[in-house]
Amino acid sequence: MGKFILRRLLLLIPILLGLTLLVFLFIRALPGDPAAAILGERATPAGLERVREALGLNKPLHVQYWDYLSGILRFDLGRSFINHRDVADDFLQRFPATVELTLAALVFAIGLGIPLGMLTAKRRGTWIDSLGSVASLVGISIPIFFLGLMLKFIFAIQFPILPDSGRISLAEYDIPRVTNFMTIDTLLAGEWGGFVDALRHLVLPGIALGTIPLAIIMRITRASVIDVMNEDYVRTANAKGLAGRVVDNRHVLRNALLPVVTVIGLQLGLLLGGAILTETIFTWGGVGKWIYDAVINNDYQVIQSGVLVLALIFILVNLAVDVSYAFLNPRIRYS
Amino acid sequence: MNHRWRYFSIAAALMLVLAACTGTQTSSSASASASASGGGGEPTDGGTLVFGGARLSDSLDPALTSDGESFRILRQVYETLVDLAPGSTNELVGGLAETWEGEPDGTVYTFHLRAGVKFQDGTDLNADAVVANFERMANFSEEFQASAYYYGQVIGFGDDSVIESVEATDDMTVVFTLKQPNPTFLYGLVLPCFGIVSPAVLESTNADDFENTTLTTDPVPGGTGPFILESYTPDDNATLVRNDDYWGEKAHLDRLIIQPIADPAARLQALQGGSIQGFDLVNPSDYGAVTDGGFQLVERLSFNTLYLGLNPSARENAAAAERTYDPPYEGESPLKDLRVRQAIEKAIDKQALIPAFYGDRGSVATTFLPETSQWAESMAGAFTPNEFDPDGARQLLSDAGFDESNPATIHFWYPTEVTRPYMPDPAGLHQAITQMLEDVGFVVVPHSDIWDDPGYLFDGQNGMYDLHFLGWTGDWDDPGNWYGIHFAYDGDDPAVQFGCAVDGLKDALDTASGEAETTARGEAWAQVAKLIHDNVCFVTLVHGDTALAFAQNVHGYEANPTGSESFATVFMDAE
Numbered sequence: 001m002g003k004f005i006l007r008r009l010l011l012l013i014p015i016l017l018g019l020t021l022l023v024f025l026f027i028r029a030l031p032g033d034p035a036a037a038i039l040g041e042r043a044t045p046a047g048l049e050r051v052r053e054a055l056g057l058n059k060p061l062h063v064q065y066w067d068y069l070s071g072i073l074r075f076d077l078g079r080s081f082i083n084h085r086d087v088a089d090d091f092l093q094r095f096p097a098t099v100e101l102t103l104a105a106l107v108f109a110i111g112l113g114i115p116l117g118m119l120t121a122k123r124r125g126t127w128i129d130s131l132g133s134v135a136s137l138v139g140i141s142i143p144i145f146f147l148g149l150m151l152k153f154i155f156a157i158q159f160p161i162l163p164d165s166g167r168i169s170l171a172e173y174d175i176p177r178v179t180n181f182m183t184i185d186t187l188l189a190g191e192w193g194g195f196v197d198a199l200r201h202l203v204l205p206g207i208a209l210g211t212i213p214l215a216i217i218m219r220i221t222r223a224s225v226i227d228v229m230n231e232d233y234v235r236t237a238n239a240k241g242l243a244g245r246v247v248d249n250r251h252v253l254r255n256a257l258l259p260v261v262t263v264i265g266l267q268l269g270l271l272l273g274g275a276i277l278t279e280t281i282f283t284w285g286g287v288g289k290w291i292y293d294a295v296i297n298n299d300y301q302v303i304q305s306g307v308l309v310l311a312l313i314f315i316l317v318n319l320a321v322d323v324s325y326a327f328l329n330p331r332i333r334y335s
Numbered sequence: 336m337n338h339r340w341r342y343f344s345i346a347a348a349l350m351l352v353l354a355a356c357t358g359t360q361t362s363s364s365a366s367a368s369a370s371a372s373g374g375g376g377e378p379t380d381g382g383t384l385v386f387g388g389a390r391l392s393d394s395l396d397p398a399l400t401s402d403g404e405s406f407r408i409l410r411q412v413y414e415t416l417v418d419l420a421p422g423s424t425n426e427l428v429g430g431l432a433e434t435w436e437g438e439p440d441g442t443v444y445t446f447h448l449r450a451g452v453k454f455q456d457g458t459d460l461n462a463d464a465v466v467a468n469f470e471r472m473a474n475f476s477e478e479f480q481a482s483a484y485y486y487g488q489v490i491g492f493g494d495d496s497v498i499e500s501v502e503a504t505d506d507m508t509v510v511f512t513l514k515q516p517n518p519t520f521l522y523g524l525v526l527p528c529f530g531i532v533s534p535a536v537l538e539s540t541n542a543d544d545f546e547n548t549t550l551t552t553d554p555v556p557g558g559t560g561p562f563i564l565e566s567y568t569p570d571d572n573a574t575l576v577r578n579d580d581y582w583g584e585k586a587h588l589d590r591l592i593i594q595p596i597a598d599p600a601a602r603l604q605a606l607q608g609g610s611i612q613g614f615d616l617v618n619p620s621d622y623g624a625v626t627d628g629g630f631q632l633v634e635r636l637s638f639n640t641l642y643l644g645l646n647p648s649a650r651e652n653a654a655a656a657e658r659t660y661d662p663p664y665e666g667e668s669p670l671k672d673l674r675v676r677q678a679i680e681k682a683i684d685k686q687a688l689i690p691a692f693y694g695d696r697g698s699v700a701t702t703f704l705p706e707t708s709q710w711a712e713s714m715a716g717a718f719t720p721n722e723f724d725p726d727g728a729r730q731l732l733s734d735a736g737f738d739e740s741n742p743a744t745i746h747f748w749y750p751t752e753v754t755r756p757y758m759p760d761p762a763g764l765h766q767a768i769t770q771m772l773e774d775v776g777f778v779v780v781p782h783s784d785i786w787d788d789p790g791y792l793f794d795g796q797n798g799m800y801d802l803h804f805l806g807w808t809g810d811w812d813d814p815g816n817w818y819g820i821h822f823a824y825d826g827d828d829p830a831v832q833f834g835c836a837v838d839g840l841k842d843a844l845d846t847a848s849g850e851a852e853t854t855a856r857g858e859a860w861a862q863v864a865k866l867i868h869d870n871v872c873f874v875t876l877v878h879g880d881t882a883l884a885f886a887q888n889v890h891g892y893e894a895n896p897t898g899s900e901s902f903a904t905v906f907m908d909a910e
Contacts, residue, residue: 033793050477050480083551153604157607157608160609163608170594176566280598281601283605285569285570
């Protein structure tokens, strides 16, 4: 196992190096000019030239790439073209917001997806199953921005029981940002009311972001549980008179979980990359909106460094998922 | 089975419990509507206002900002030597300088600073502090210069600088000596990027070291304004607190929180949901929803203009730059004929655009300068505008030799992925004007490109489009900031964006730019406006008003067409 993890970690080096080159070239191949984005309608040919010079965009490509790469080797992700902020600081400030939103979405998706998947599998062919299939299809198909706006309209405006946007009620709670995890910072500040308020702010965006993963997890769970229920050992367990609950938990669910864990791992990796639509609709200052704004503004430094860090996180999450297989299924051995 | 239902029930119950925890969110929404009938009355101190802007500040170093959203925050913290009177675009009032001397046609400006003003870090404002700020900006490195747009425009770097010297002649007097008269110099100094920062803070934040400056990112008590920037979390909020040691009338609010909400619809929802109590740039199509929802709509008269750029040389320019567009440009541009350009202006019903795209709030742009400008009238009096007249447009096209068998074909561009206060819906405006042009016999070939892409801004400003939308929001109230910037000659060549090669325009521009005496200056710029409009080098379309929305319990906000607005006068009804 140790060797396996070490090998995977070593593989990170060529992967990330390739990625830096790919992203570096890709964003420069796209139409758009950071200098034009900065100056807007005030751009003049001379002004554009001055900004390009100042940003180092007039240097040959290989020199620009080397500047970028040598910065990374010194753990320096650079500064944004647009606001001069340190990219690493900005990432660390936004990433906790994304993590909180991701966890809320996954709690919603897993908390409902696995039980509903089990239920529809056990009730295969009944109206419950049909209803579940239709619901999951709707869940996968519904556009997030539409769902988000509807959730806000219904639960924050028509029936104002939940907050409409943001991470905390700013007018009520002045929470010092220590970790940038709002739930943790409220507790550190000793604000129980703020903690509940932060949780309440997670509900609607969590549902909006978690709906597609919920539908996917539910469908995978259902298919996997149906497969496992047809296995001989389940029939044996039932035949020897074990209680239904014991069979479900010990024999069916545990064996059916492997593909579900894979899907959850992939979803986790994807969600940690940020959710542009959800973050925009709910004014959630996470990494998705950050990268999106950088792309819109051609802020090369933020795009290339931000994508690199997110890719690293995605790869590490996947590695963690692979490692978790061994714990879920002792038959899996890595060598 | 029971066990599974238990999972389900627990998850559902958890959501219900969280939803049922009726916290402050609901109560703040309720209080907003409950006090809607409260009215303004005597200002009351206290309270927290959460205000939705489109985004936060690009930088926290005022000298490095140039956009309205950055100015919104930083003008509450940093103050300039002179300021605009509330609601005015051109009446100057004292800022950090209590009085000043200097004539538009002179080269010496003397500013007498207010006594007893302290920076928020406790140090005193004095003449040396002002000199240190201007010297710092003048000595900006290349990297900083790229962001210090307005210093470059108003004053200029290096040899381009209009300033000969800045000196502290005594502890409270600063004298600016210019190389030559510059009648717009004082107006430029009103911009928040010329806000004076405490020299001690400049030093402690390494403000002149591009790699290590923290002034751009960290909230510091560096200004003299009515609010202190207490915290700043990018993409989340900027929190300002009242400066209790402010030299002037102190702010009423305890705290002002600016929250960035990019989407106008989301800003409206946040106001409706009660998480904010005011926001800027209401979508014109939402004006009804704001007033019907029991909120206040605060109108900001226009200081912007949408125009249609016409370039008779666009096809030659595109060919020279080896640009190929789809569909391709073919043949000679009909815009070379003045009658065709006049026909375009006569074909457009500018008034019809206002209810359709500006929520009925805006005005027809007869000249480039909006009606809020002190110069608008003299510009408009200088020429006879081509009023909407479809029959006249058809006749002009016919006179120019165009008919159904030989139509005037024009390539008409609009930008995508952008809205501007003067251009709320580029695609819709394009469609509407295309229809008007086709109604009089033009054949319109539509083109679009992304705004930030060099394809639109770059190619448009480099004169490669027959017809294109663009606009301008004024920096200060002077025709030079409008006609001058757009039509200035490059040597002997007319501005490439319009290719407006009109006899006498270069001389007229030179005369107007160099004229410092106010009346003569107005007449000189009116002559420029006449040459440009008579020759239809561009068609000014609409001055779009913008609006803010507030909850009923918020009072005292005074909008200014230039966006020069203070939150110090804002107060909220007591709970």
